Amino acid sequence: MTHIAKPRVFHPGLEKNEIGLTQRDYEGVVSTLCAGCGHDSVTGALVEAAWELALPTHRVAKMSGIGCSSKTTAYFMSQSHGFNSVHGRMPSVASGANAANRDLVYIGVSGDGDSLSIGLGQLCHAMRRNLNLLYLIENNGVYGLTKGQFSASADVGAKSKRGVPNEQPPIDPVLLALSLGATFAARGFSGDRKQLVPIIKAGIRHPGLALVDVISPCVTFNDHVGSTKSYAYTRERFRTAVEAAFLEPKDFVPSADEITAELEPGGVRDVRMHDGSFVRFRQTGDDYDPTDRDGVYSYVRERVEAGEVPTGLLFIDPESRDLHEVLGTVERPLVDIPFTELCPGAEALDSVMESYR
Amino acid sequence: MTHIAKPRVFHPGLEKNEIGLTQRDYEGVVSTLCAGCGHDSVTGALVEAAWELALPTHRVAKMSGIGCSSKTTAYFMSQSHGFNSVHGRMPSVASGANAANRDLVYIGVSGDGDSLSIGLGQLCHAMRRNLNLLYLIENNGVYGLTKGQFSASADVGAKSKRGVPNEQPPIDPVLLALSLGATFAARGFSGDRKQLVPIIKAGIRHPGLALVDVISPCVTFNDHVGSTKSYAYTRERFRTAVEAAFLEPKDFVPSADEITAELEPGGVRDVRMHDGSFVRFRQTGDDYDPTDRDGVYSYVRERVEAGEVPTGLLFIDPESRDLHEVLGTVERPLVDIPFTELCPGAEALDSVMESYR
Amino acid sequence: MATRANDFALKIGTVNGTGSASANGLLMQSIFRMGVPVSGKNVFPSNIQGLPTWYEIRVNAAGHVARTRRFDLVVAMNPETYARDIGELATGGWLLYDSSWPLARELKRSDVNFVGVPFAEMCVKRFKGGRKRILMKNIVCTGVVAALLGIDFEIIRTLLEETFGEKKRHLLEANFTAIDLGFDYAAQRFDCPLPIRIEAMEANRDSVLIDGNTAAALGCIYAGATVAAWYPITPSTSLIEAFTAYCHRLRVDEASGKLKVAIIQAEDELASAGMVVGAGWAGARAFTSTSGAGISLMTEFIGLAYYAEVPCVFFDIERVGPSTGMPTRTQQGDILMCAYASHGDTKHICLYPKDPAECFDFAVRAFDLAERFQTPVFVLSDLDIGMNDWVIPRLRWEDGYRPDRGKVLDAAALEGMDAFYRFMDVDGDGIPYRTLPGVHPKGAYFTRGSGHDKYGKYTEDEEEYQEVLDRIAVKIDGAADAVPAPEIRLHPDAGYGLVTIGGCDGGVREAIERFAEEGVHFDYMRIRGFPFSEEVAKFIEAREVNIVVEQNRDAQLLSLLALEAGVDKGRLVSVRRYGGLPLSASGVMDSVRELLGLPAGAAPAGIAEDSKGPAEETPSGAPDSVEVGA
């Protein structure tokens, strides 16, 4: 995480987004991760997605725990506040920040060790709370920063670099999310930015916790033969369950297929998000309903049992209600409410005191 | 948990088990729980099961966390060691004890707050580790000991005593167990000892973590109209997915229906346990395969969605391999290995030192 | 026995979960309404129903609130504890018991008066249904006690009306019946009132009867706290419950009917700590309320907040430790832990309220200090302060108050700067400037618990690292003059200093007064905040002997003073009471006598006390008679 400011050479060619920012404006300090680390590609996808969504940089809060993956919040959007907290506890820190200021865009980046080992409890409860947060797990099956021990996402039979096989059943974040009632669950691959970017965009717009499990190989400790989280293995077993495109309200044109209730291959289905944007799902061959929680669960289980890596924006609940709706807090961010509106004043206290006489 | 020794009046009539003990010998100090608390019934079922299995009392270790439910380990088997540890951390304490002495029978009792709120991470990882432990969750949907706040198992829409509805999706320990690869998952009801006792017996004999979720109403804080964990509600929605009987090797007679691959209502299926005992499953109308993880998951989800409380010995993996098999530890309990067999001795150290020259 | 108005103690022994709590409250409040200084201590078990529980009421015209260890009137409603209850009766005192059944011979004591009332019988005759009979028995009893103590009957009736009102008419009726039943029974059979009695005063005209957790909750609301994250744990839970209840009354947005606060019941204490850290970082005034075990679990996060300089407030409502300890007993066992919580070099601002009034006041100050010094602030209350009802001056609010947000740069300020550096000591006070997320691109910085330099950049360089860590030390030391100053009371002829903290105030000050009556005088200092100010050191250095009274085994306050006040440890001697019950003046006096080798003086009339107490600190030879009230 050493801070090496990038030379901000002026590129006349660099394209600007609606608010006049170039992708450069969404970048961070130079990465100190290993050359080829999957995490750096995810960082790239985040930069692209944020730029395409034209997010005002200072309205974004980057949250993370501890790990190589968690370090990456320093490698994008230097103009945004970032909080690299403690190991496995990003969900609670993000919950508190979100409770205080619901208007920021929260981007949480974590690792499989950070989220599924030490942080499992917090992840589960954050999903139940459904706070409005993009929750990215850069999943490499190992603890990278501590030199490659198996994490809770290591598959049965997966071999460590020293050749020792893992025998404990893995935790699949997507299945976990589905069984705990999460409202958005997706899986991507650091090697497929084309698929990942729209998922990230939809996740940012989703009014609730958007869990995105990204297979992000650790080239140093878990990219060997025998690994089930290597580039080669993932590419080979990679399967797109359903394709998803993110459409801004303005770009949205109801598709012809829309009427077809039947979702044959190539069939399209648009799911409207609370802010008017849409996610357009396109069938890839499997008859797939991304809003059917149990159907998705069975599908993912089947594919995984078949030794595949099912990916895509796998599940979305269009009815998602976030933390604040459940808490019944005011629309306005709590941090924006002036003190005078928070303090009931002397008179009120006086009447309260009456009940203690 | 105040210790009020029970008057041990001699009852000539009290039946003795194989090792000559009466049920009295399996009892504990007088319960200090509220009159009518479901937990006391579970205690009763435990006493009955332990007596029927003729467990040598001093070979049993009772593990628990903190809560009304966790207190109950004091209310049975006074002649067994008990460890009432800290809130939500029983799984790790039990893991350590089990690692040290694999030959004891480990009975863990916890609550929904203890296991699903603060202790969720430890529960999940203990299931993945599959240590040989009967893990009973006395599930009442609230934190009883701290006066009735909702726990993570409270259902959506369930009303608190003050009438406030819960809006967070609940954690169903059975679904959680299935999705994390647990090898034994069951659900009972403190109000149905007939069903519970065989489940407990099978759970004790199961070579791995046997998760038993017992709906155990809190009469003081969660037994009102509007509660979804009350006696009334549970009785009404109670559904037996499949019946299970536990058979000692000696009592086992292959059933006629055994051949019938098809499991029609009343159909029987025997699952052999590692120690030669059997669990005999009898269909109750649903075509139900207790060894099909995904099938059971879908079944439970369906029934729950339908507003029912599916119960029974829902899932068992006959191939279960416990913690020690995975760790590759010797058969003999580590605590029984004499020091001389543990200490490599001076010579060995000398040769080790050679590699540091 | 000579009448002793408004100066006695009574104790009620019942079974928990039988509704005795409300009956006890009724008694307390009626005495309070009569304008007489009163204090109540609830001694309850860590269980929900069926175990022995006690309620102690002390009436003292002089306003002494400390617990007493002997009682003039004992109401024994729980046969299981008869023996123990009768044992705590002062010579010449009265025992009120349920005479539906004869009292066992061996329980009789010749030096006290037994007053039997057939409560059970009376209730069975008068009420239907087991539950109702159990509940009403307590009210009947209250009626009897009211008669015996000469409590204004109208006040009781009014209180009942206020509680049940029109909506619960039927309940009201039942209660009236029960109260009358008891009152009349006593009025007819005994010559009421007893020598110990209540006589109306005007002492409470400007007071309220309230518990510390409620007062603290109100403080949080008035301080403008908008995020509360918590996990249930006795005895801190009622703080959040009160906060929640009052937010639903005082923090509702008229227009939308929605809440101007976020209260999150977390899955555990690690999460609630993380939430307040996150909320504090985002700019909200955030707090959590817990007890010892919770702080232990929050230890890692506390270190993060300290090093990343995030404002947040932790209420530690102490209970008896270690570990789960005795959840329903009081202690001051977290003093050292809170001062230094977490690994590495850390030191935290702590406030030590003595009663509900200070709970309210310190709650507000805690948020100001947390934001001003950008660090976690601890408010150490305890079960006695937090859960018991105290008579305190009515809480008032100064509408002129504005929160001290500390050095927070707003958009305008940032706009005008070329560059902002988060951890730079611009003003030389060790306090850097802070920005909040979402305010301005120039304010963006990266917060981390890993090594960073004054610019906020990651570093592994020893000097860059030290520069920041040393500044933080300067910053925290600077809080010494900002925390509440010690309360100091001097006596011209004082030979020694008595130093104490928090809820020990009542017992220690009463002891001082009573010693004064024996001609022995003490100067008094009550520590109210940490880091310690100059005054603390001055007081101690000025006296050869400073007796430090506290409620823990290891003399934690004394240790903290020895370490941080820069005073000679030799001047500090320790008195500890840590059995879990609130401190009593006689307990303090026993120990102080022993320490200073003072003669066991006769207790002033009217205070029924004995010298029984924790073995290791009691002059074993002290004859039992000595302190028994005349």
Place this chain on the structure above:
Amino acid sequence: MATRANDFALKIGTVNGTGSASANGLLMQSIFRMGVPVSGKNVFPSNIQGLPTWYEIRVNAAGHVARTRRFDLVVAMNPETYARDIGELATGGWLLYDSSWPLARELKRSDVNFVGVPFAEMCVKRFKGGRKRILMKNIVCTGVVAALLGIDFEIIRTLLEETFGEKKRHLLEANFTAIDLGFDYAAQRFDCPLPIRIEAMEANRDSVLIDGNTAAALGCIYAGATVAAWYPITPSTSLIEAFTAYCHRLRVDEASGKLKVAIIQAEDELASAGMVVGAGWAGARAFTSTSGAGISLMTEFIGLAYYAEVPCVFFDIERVGPSTGMPTRTQQGDILMCAYASHGDTKHICLYPKDPAECFDFAVRAFDLAERFQTPVFVLSDLDIGMNDWVIPRLRWEDGYRPDRGKVLDAAALEGMDAFYRFMDVDGDGIPYRTLPGVHPKGAYFTRGSGHDKYGKYTEDEEEYQEVLDRIAVKIDGAADAVPAPEIRLHPDAGYGLVTIGGCDGGVREAIERFAEEGVHFDYMRIRGFPFSEEVAKFIEAREVNIVVEQNRDAQLLSLLALEAGVDKGRLVSVRRYGGLPLSASGVMDSVRELLGLPAGAAPAGIAEDSKGPAEETPSGAPDSVEVGA
């Protein structure tokens, strides 16, 4: 410059993840094999690949192992840090750099010698493939250094053969080629060896070169530990890795090929703590290894183990705090936390090893103490001790050793008893008797972290509770004479005491020797265990001025001494170094000089040092020349 054999320091600056580690090890070991006392410090980043990393080697015939702050030879292989590396070169020293590219003008220094070798070019010519070239560059460099320092070339070749052997023949060949390449290049172009050189000695005949974590792991195996639970965290991970590796070699059951140990990688530190508590309760010798943040998370469990009296061992391999701090830097910042970890009144036995030899020894003692006193025991090592290679006397084992299981009742003993009470002080030493589950029905008892009396029954009674808690205090105090006694070295003319702890030993003792050469003498005491024994107090009380040297900001050892040794705090003065690098003698001397107002004396010939160091403790005026070696 006069030759200076076996008394100099060199530093190698490279990029991590380039295989430099093995090259550095090769150099270290070859010097060690030449029988010359040597010490190495790995200064690496908290990152896996691509950042600057350094390896410092000190050769010192007299056996001084402390870190030096100036170097006679700097091998600068990382352009990114050239400036800094050159800056640390002592006057008259040598800079070895890669001359494939010209060295920037501004980097030149007139007072040092620049030695350029075109490493990159040479490797490109000789080797194929980027990765290979990068790896081999380090070996070529080692060859050059070997030549410059006159290292026995045969030894290097043997070492390479030992590492690669027949199986990795091809690698061996490559390494041979690379080594020769460098060696010959230097031999031909420079007049080797330089004045600073290695000359064979016999100092290491009975020594080994090993790190503290490995030694501690071996100690655990020899102590008979059978359960280890852990969660990865730098710098503690290698302890468990070594334990695992050696268990697979020394703890395998011949018959079954299975392990006589259970090593569990837990999901986090709360779990690993819970596991060792559970295992200790069940009767195993169990331990966990972690670093500061882990202890913070274990705080609640530590309190349970203390109060429920469960034996267990915690290794805290300290790193720089607070919070995540600097994970790859060393510090002694957890002294206070470990002594008092958890809420309520708690106090823990702590051991403070100074080097790998004591890591081995203390690991064994820790288990004996834990079982004898039935309580958690902490072994506080640190990153420098744990992860760096130290030359220590070969570890030996006394086969007569038998574990001290403490007061454990077996079946026979229980059979003969009428009743067993877990928490009774039978022998008056505060240590109760213990039983293990599964042994005998009579041994059954209920373990709890909630209030209990001496019989093990649940209680909320103040006296029953206190009786147990007070006994535990007696028990722990009793450990003062059982923990390792302080190491004390007296000098007849000593005017002051120097007190220190753990890894500070080397730096402080070297400072003492060097002061002695200036005619200033000190008595030395190194604390090795807590609670403190009588000796500790005696030493301090016997001296007006005791300078306490430690590696943390808040003088934690001094604080613990002031609180627990029963000494007058006025006799203790503090010297702290906490930037994260191992302590250097000159650092200590700077501060001591400043404290005592001693003149800046000329450093004895041969030790290249400067007086640069943490600002706040350095006499700013000290001329740079003063300490530069002649």
